[in-house]
Amino acid sequence: MKITIGQCSFVVADFAYNYHKIKEVITNNQDSDLIVFSELCVIGYYPYDLLVYDEVIKAQNEIIEKIKQLSEQYAIAVIIGVASAVDGIKKFHNSALVIDKGEVVFTYHKKLIPSYSIFDEKRHFIAGEGTPFFELQGKRIALFICEDIWFDNHQGYLKNPVLELDHNKVDCVITLNASPSMLGKFAQRESIVKKIAQEVNAPVIYASQVGGYDEIIYDGASFVSDNHGNIVALANSFKEDVVSVDIDNLPQKVHSNPYSSDYALILDQLILGLQDYLRKCRFTGVVIGSSGGIDSALTLAIAALALGKENVKAITMPSVYSSEGSVSDSERLCHNLGIHLYHRPIKEEFEATILAFEKAFGKEPKKLTKENMQARIRGRIVMEYSNDSGLLMLTTGNKSELAVGYATLYGDMCGALNCIGDLYKHDVYALSEYINQIYGELIPREIIDKAPSAELSEGQKDSDSLPDYRHLDAMLKLYLERDLLMPEEVENLERIVSEVDSKEQRRIYRMVELNEFKRKQAPQILIIQRRPFGIGRRMPVTGAFQK
Missing domain, CATH: 3.60.110.10 (Carbon-nitrogen hydrolase)
Structure with a gap:
């Protein structure tokens, strides 16, 4: 038969x-x-x-x-x-x-x-x-x-x-x-x-x-x-x-797992996920805000590989706190990918927003408020271009940032879909390296090597408010997926987490719990991990659980 x-x-x-x-x-x-x-x-x-x-x-x-x-x-x-x-x-x-x-x-x-x-x-x-x-x-x-x-x-x-x-x-x-x-x-x-x-x-x-x-x-x-x-x-x-x-006469050749590398599978999975999302929702291309950082760089690279360079647009939006590299690295990245980069500085708009705030409320906005103002101005700009062009806006936050709330609602969380939101930060770096290994240096070395920063205030670095990503990712993976991991995975992660002060561990876990309200409003995330945010992890916003 x-x-x-x-x-x-x-x-x-x-x-x-x-x-x-x-x-x-x-x-x-x-x-x-x-x-x-x-x-x-x-x-x-x-x-x-x-x-x-x-x-x-x-x-x-x-x-x-x-x-x-x-x-x-x-x-x-x-x-x-x-x-x-x-x-x-x-x-x-x-x-x-x-x-x-x-x-x-x-x-x-x-x-x-x-x-x-x-x-x-x-x-x-x-x-x-x-x-x-x-x-x-x-x-x-x-x-x-x-x-x-x-x-x-x-x-x-x-x-x-x-x-x-x-x-x-x-x-x-x-x-x-x-x-x-x-x-x-x-x-x-x-x-x-x-x-x-x-x-x-x-x-x-x-x-x-x-x-x-x-x-x-x-x-x-x-x-x-x-x-x-x-x-x-x-x-x-x-x-x-x-x-x-x-x-009645089966083939004799034996096949094995088609993917020897997790990152080869992840890349193919994200490419198909993005292609089918656009095709089935009847969009022809995407627009992405380019910060010159690793997350937006990886998102742009995936989009270019999935959709073709002609169907991807990028916008760089430097502010008063942006480093020279945020623009030059974006330019080099988009040149490598062959996609068009628009320049839309936000310095004047940011300053006007501060003045309007002071006029309305009689005081200068706090440091965090100023940081979020910039993110929201950028989110609005990319969304406006999306409306005008008919291109789908992709957001670029990784799983580590989304877990601890290191993202701005209605700012860098704007968008219809997130390609990398189920990748921990170490996965973002590893997948970027894999893409460069397979396709040549699409993502400039300068972007991969630079210290992560949102560049929303003077001299800001991710490490100012978060542990290094080796420890953060281990804590998050254990917290979010422990019951789904193999015993050897748990043992290895526990060893890494043991290097972190228990008070700092509790602070990070509390950040995860307190930021559930943000994730409830996040765009859909292409699923990679065993327990993704969204439909894969359903938690109450008003719950009182503390790990």
């Missing part, structure tokens, strides 16, 4: 587009016996509260009928992911339909409904029941959907769907997935599938989604494992692809 995986980048609720993608795979692989698509492929994963609209479900069901016609026309069996209404309640099953000869011959409902990290499926879906087994062309096949094979993910599930495979001989296991890409995720998938393949002595088909969906990026990397759990067919990462195998 020849089974094909159609790894596509679907668009949520764009049913004509999604049908076109599905039809394209079917018509180009007519020699297949079975074609498998990803979880909720017809409507797109994840549709959130679009599911409450009857029109959305009606449109999905119309596409299902058209796919049934394709199956009959080309005499090909197809497995698709859909939302199935449950009679009597305003909930759905997350379902997989097996369509053969134009008819639905088997339906499987997802049994483990995740509600942790970035997932919130229990808001819309309920757990299904029933057997995962069906027969097709004389083959006995087991069918699961994504979380069903992640029972050991410490979420307190009461039943393990995979245990239904015990003492049941199958010729193949198929799982439909919408599995977000995060550091370490591929190795987790490989480990889970290897265990299943070895236990049932059968190949496993892992059909995955690819593409950017808001802040979430799916890497694809669909694969087929043999009876021993070795990956014998592997789709591209971060690209649409089609993979076909004959499960």
